[in-house]
Amino acid sequence: MPKPWATLGVDLHLEPTGPGLRRGLTDALREAVRTGRLAPGTRLPSSRALAADLGIARNTVADAYADLVAEGWLTARQGSGTRAAERRVVPPVPSSTLRPQSHRPAYDLRPGTPDLASFPRTEWLKAARRAITSAPNEALGYGDPRGRAELRTALAGYLARARGVRTDPERILVVAGFAHGLQMLGTVLRARGVRTVAVESYGLDVYEKQLTTTGLGTAPLPFDALGTNPEGLTDAGAVLLTPAHQFPMGVPLHRDRRAVVVDWARRTGGLVLEDDYDGEFRYDRQPVGALQGLDPDHVVYLGTASKSLAPGLRLAWMVLPPSLVEEVTSAKGGVETCGVLDQLTLAEFLTSGAYDRHVRASRLRYRRRRDTLVEALAAQAPAVHITGIAAGLHAVLRLPPGTEQSVVQAAAWQGLALYGLSFFRHEAAVTEPLDALVVGYGTPPDHAWAGALEALCRVLP
Amino acid sequence: MPKPWATLGVDLHLEPTGPGLRRGLTDALREAVRTGRLAPGTRLPSSRALAADLGIARNTVADAYADLVAEGWLTARQGSGTRAAERRVVPPVPSSTLRPQSHRPAYDLRPGTPDLASFPRTEWLKAARRAITSAPNEALGYGDPRGRAELRTALAGYLARARGVRTDPERILVVAGFAHGLQMLGTVLRARGVRTVAVESYGLDVYEKQLTTTGLGTAPLPFDALGTNPEGLTDAGAVLLTPAHQFPMGVPLHRDRRAVVVDWARRTGGLVLEDDYDGEFRYDRQPVGALQGLDPDHVVYLGTASKSLAPGLRLAWMVLPPSLVEEVTSAKGGVETCGVLDQLTLAEFLTSGAYDRHVRASRLRYRRRRDTLVEALAAQAPAVHITGIAAGLHAVLRLPPGTEQSVVQAAAWQGLALYGLSFFRHEAAVTEPLDALVVGYGTPPDHAWAGALEALCRVLP
Numbered sequence: 001m002p003k004p005w006a007t008l009g010v011d012l013h014l015e016p017t018g019p020g021l022r023r024g025l026t027d028a029l030r031e032a033v034r035t036g037r038l039a040p041g042t043r044l045p046s047s048r049a050l051a052a053d054l055g056i057a058r059n060t061v062a063d064a065y066a067d068l069v070a071e072g073w074l075t076a077r078q079g080s081g082t083r084a085a086e087r088r089v090v091p092p093v094p095s096s097t098l099r100p101q102s103h104r105p106a107y108d109l110r111p112g113t114p115d116l117a118s119f120p121r122t123e124w125l126k127a128a129r130r131a132i133t134s135a136p137n138e139a140l141g142y143g144d145p146r147g148r149a150e151l152r153t154a155l156a157g158y159l160a161r162a163r164g165v166r167t168d169p170e171r172i173l174v175v176a177g178f179a180h181g182l183q184m185l186g187t188v189l190r191a192r193g194v195r196t197v198a199v200e201s202y203g204l205d206v207y208e209k210q211l212t213t214t215g216l217g218t219a220p221l222p223f224d225a226l227g228t229n230p231e232g233l234t235d236a237g238a239v240l241l242t243p244a245h246q247f248p249m250g251v252p253l254h255r256d257r258r259a260v261v262v263d264w265a266r267r268t269g270g271l272v273l274e275d276d277y278d279g280e281f282r283y284d285r286q287p288v289g290a291l292q293g294l295d296p297d298h299v300v301y302l303g304t305a306s307k308s309l310a311p312g313l314r315l316a317w318m319v320l321p322p323s324l325v326e327e328v329t330s331a332k333g334g335v336e337t338c339g340v341l342d343q344l345t346l347a348e349f350l351t352s353g354a355y356d357r358h359v360r361a362s363r364l365r366y367r368r369r370r371d372t373l374v375e376a377l378a379a380q381a382p383a384v385h386i387t388g389i390a391a392g393l394h395a396v397l398r399l400p401p402g403t404e405q406s407v408v409q410a411a412a413w414q415g416l417a418l419y420g421l422s423f424f425r426h427e428a429a430v431t432e433p434l435d436a437l438v439v440g441y442g443t444p445p446d447h448a449w450a451g452a453l454e455a456l457c458r459v460l461p
Numbered sequence: 462m463p464k465p466w467a468t469l470g471v472d473l474h475l476e477p478t479g480p481g482l483r484r485g486l487t488d489a490l491r492e493a494v495r496t497g498r499l500a501p502g503t504r505l506p507s508s509r510a511l512a513a514d515l516g517i518a519r520n521t522v523a524d525a526y527a528d529l530v531a532e533g534w535l536t537a538r539q540g541s542g543t544r545a546a547e548r549r550v551v552p553p554v555p556s557s558t559l560r561p562q563s564h565r566p567a568y569d570l571r572p573g574t575p576d577l578a579s580f581p582r583t584e585w586l587k588a589a590r591r592a593i594t595s596a597p598n599e600a601l602g603y604g605d606p607r608g609r610a611e612l613r614t615a616l617a618g619y620l621a622r623a624r625g626v627r628t629d630p631e632r633i634l635v636v637a638g639f640a641h642g643l644q645m646l647g648t649v650l651r652a653r654g655v656r657t658v659a660v661e662s663y664g665l666d667v668y669e670k671q672l673t674t675t676g677l678g679t680a681p682l683p684f685d686a687l688g689t690n691p692e693g694l695t696d697a698g699a700v701l702l703t704p705a706h707q708f709p710m711g712v713p714l715h716r717d718r719r720a721v722v723v724d725w726a727r728r729t730g731g732l733v734l735e736d737d738y739d740g741e742f743r744y745d746r747q748p749v750g751a752l753q754g755l756d757p758d759h760v761v762y763l764g765t766a767s768k769s770l771a772p773g774l775r776l777a778w779m780v781l782p783p784s785l786v787e788e789v790t791s792a793k794g795g796v797e798t799c800g801v802l803d804q805l806t807l808a809e810f811l812t813s814g815a816y817d818r819h820v821r822a823s824r825l826r827y828r829r830r831r832d833t834l835v836e837a838l839a840a841q842a843p844a845v846h847i848t849g850i851a852a853g854l855h856a857v858l859r860l861p862p863g864t865e866q867s868v869v870q871a872a873a874w875q876g877l878a879l880y881g882l883s884f885f886r887h888e889a890a891v892t893e894p895l896d897a898l899v900v901g902y903g904t905p906p907d908h909a910w911a912g913a914l915e916a917l918c919r920v921l922p
Binding site for chain 1: 484488491492495528531532533534546573574577578580582585586589590593594598599600601602603604622623624625637638640641644667670671674743748767771772773774775776794795796797798799800801802803814817818821824906
């Protein structure tokens with residue numbers, strides 16, 4: 001005799017009739033097994049008994065049991081009735097134990113991440129609703145490896161207008177972040193016989209590693225007051241640059257040097273990889289247009305939503321010279337890699353003007369932070385010279401010689417995450433080392449900014 | 462004297478006061494430039510003149526102009542006033558011209574894509590709203606390269622319950638599709654010194670190519686009435702199988718042979734790659750559990766949302782033996798590749814029961830189609846023997862010897878996209894060739910299914 005239903009402790013909220021009845025029953029039983037209220041192995045009442053108990057049709061109960069057997073929540077064996085499945089369901093693990101065990105700093109002033117608290121969730125959801133509602137069915141299938149046409153078209157218009165990029169949608173490739181794009185370009189360059197990519201003396205070592213993984217070496221170019229010096233480019237097959245806003249030094253590539261780079265590319269057939277990571281954020285001067293606009297046949301333009309919206313979207317784009325489109329697309333593996341719903345949402349975001357509005361609001365927010373940073377340093381740390389402040393989400397704080405390491409150490413003790421400039425220096429750089437901090441003012445949420453600034457001033461000499 | 466504003470033809474819907482006024486003006490002007498109603502180079506009225514014309518504060522107009530200059534829609538030059546930007550904005554290209562020029566068939570019976578018309582847009586949007594609203598800020602940053610903990614936790618529970626997979630969230634890697642996962646596994650296997658991966662005699666050549674790209678060769682295993690025969694596995698470093706539902710033959714790997722595969726892996730240290738592409742769709746029998754459940758230390762389980770939801774999501778997952786987690790994660794390039802919003806939405810979809818409901822509804826839909834396919838063939842093409850129908854979204858139609866090519870050709874003439882079995886046969890397969898069609902019944906939308914079936918019966922012998 002099965003245990004009477006009433007004592008199984010399952011709350012059933014059932015509609016009196018219709019298809020809702022079966023679903024309500026199924027949902028309630030599933031929930032009971034999932035949460036363990038029906039322990040593994042528990043024998044359920046027969047469909048006849050439960051139907052009588054609940055005053056509903058026996059078929060409804062039988063159907064619900066069959067659904068749950070098919071889903072794996074229940075098991076049915078001839079002669080042993082229907083039971084809650086024995087399969088041990090892995091209990092949900094609290095997400096904190098899944099995160100890499102990094103000590104979370106009180107304040108994070110490392111550059112590279114925008115203010116995530118200001119991600120426009122409501123606007124993004126609105127755009128997502130429009131995009132998901134209006135997408136044609138075929139958009140949900142296996143798509144063009146270059147990415148959705150709607151997004152590439154919106155990007156072509158936006159990049160022409162806001163960054164002076166010369167392109168059409170056919171030459172744009174949507175990728176899952178700058179690193180993903182660089183990986184593909186590295187693969188193509190290596191296959192073309194390139195061995196070395198010239199890079200800047202200062203930059204992110206993860207990108208260097210990205211190139212190394214594809215079998216390429218990197219050679220740093222000198223850096224001076226006019227920015228990166230491209231005179232020594234002769235024998236590289238390609239060069240990776242941040243022309244609009246050198247990362248992390250914060251200066252634009254001098255106009256004459258822009259010309260030198262393009263001349264070199266034309267003369268040697270070399271390729272310029274233009275990392276335009278934060279081109280949207282200018283404060284005190286006219287925007288510096290993309291280098292790509294000078295020569296779309298020799299420059300690959302790389303842009304990203306990671307700074308203007310959020311890295312978590314994993315959306316970036318490459319504008320390719322026509323001769324590279326096929327090779328790079330094929331290096332992508334022949335299939336789309338970015339979710340189409342996010343792609344369509346970003347397209348909607350761009351064409352509706354929501355992107356511009358968000359960028360403008362962010363620009364204002366970051367500019368205010370920069371201004372308070374400059375003021376605070378002038379008042380509290382006059383020995384520190386601040387540079388690279390006309391644009392972007394970070395600044396360089398020049399320190400007295402020999403003090404960088406001790407300042408970074410002092411910051412760590414105070415729970416302030418900071419990078420010294422040496423963190424970004426290429427190990428083969430010939431440029432004389434400078435003592436400095438690279439301070440990202442994008443990361444802290446608004447409410448934490450004042451505290452972060454105070455903590456920073458405390459550790460400065 | 463500038464052209465009077467009224468003749469510029471810009472409709473302005475302005476709120477009488479407050480911040481909405483500036484935004485309304487900015488939006489209206491942007492739209493006018495974007496759509497060409499303000500032609501490139503057109504000089505705008507001075508901010509003083511426009512403010513007077515509209516009866517608003519001059520600063521509001523000046524601010525709107527400044528915003529649009531910063532966005533690149535307008536230009537401002539000393540002495541020449543404010544003008545609509547000269548930069549040629551690339552006009553939107555209709556998406557049809559961007560699509561690869563493939564002749565669109567009247568009916569598509571190629572396997573591999575589910576019914577995209579039944580993608581649960583409304584339910585997905587609901588889940589997206591919950592996910593986006595409740596996500597912590599840090600979720601929007603650069604994340605765990607394995608994917609979001611919420612999704613991996615939800616998958617661990619689902620896979621244990623529905624597919625008998627033994628795992629915890631730590632060993633799950635979220636990837637942008639099966640091919641993306643295979644590429645990483647190929648890279649790791651090659652780095653470990655593996656040279657050849659055993660594959661099935663029938664399968665998708667894109668996966669073979671994926672392996673070839675990473676430097677691996679493939680060697681086909683024999684196929685017979687019991688499915689793929691793993692006896693000859695001796696010297697391969699890894700084997701790629703579809704154990705639950707051989708693609709495209711549609712049979713499960715025989716129980717004895719499952720044991721042979723696992724024994725081989727234990728004995729030689731070889732790796733089994735289990736492609737569980739459509740494990741959710743079973744009709745006439747108890748689900749065939751994942752091979753991975755027999756030996757989680759030697760089997761990599763690969764699942765995907767491409768068949769159960771839509772390929773356009775670009776979401777798939779790998780369950781890795783503990784010893785492989787670090788290597789494969791590092792082959793992923795060290796960064797997350799899938800958008801976190803989709804990941805969080807899928808997690809919400811799984812835990813809320815919406816995934817189960819969608820799979821159950823889809824199972825019913827596909828099962829009905831399969832039943833009508835079987836009935837139609839029995840009535841109209843009795844010479845055709847249908848197999849592989851207990852599960853999945855496709856069936857194999859055995860044809861009289863020597864007729865496959867002509868049937869595929871006849872189908873093409875009728876606008877019916879179809880693959881013959883030879884399309885899926887490994888070029889080095891030793892199995893005797895069979896004449897057959899592989900008919901995918903997932904792809905057509907419901908309203909087109911009857912027509913597709915009729916067209917199919919017309920071309921069958």
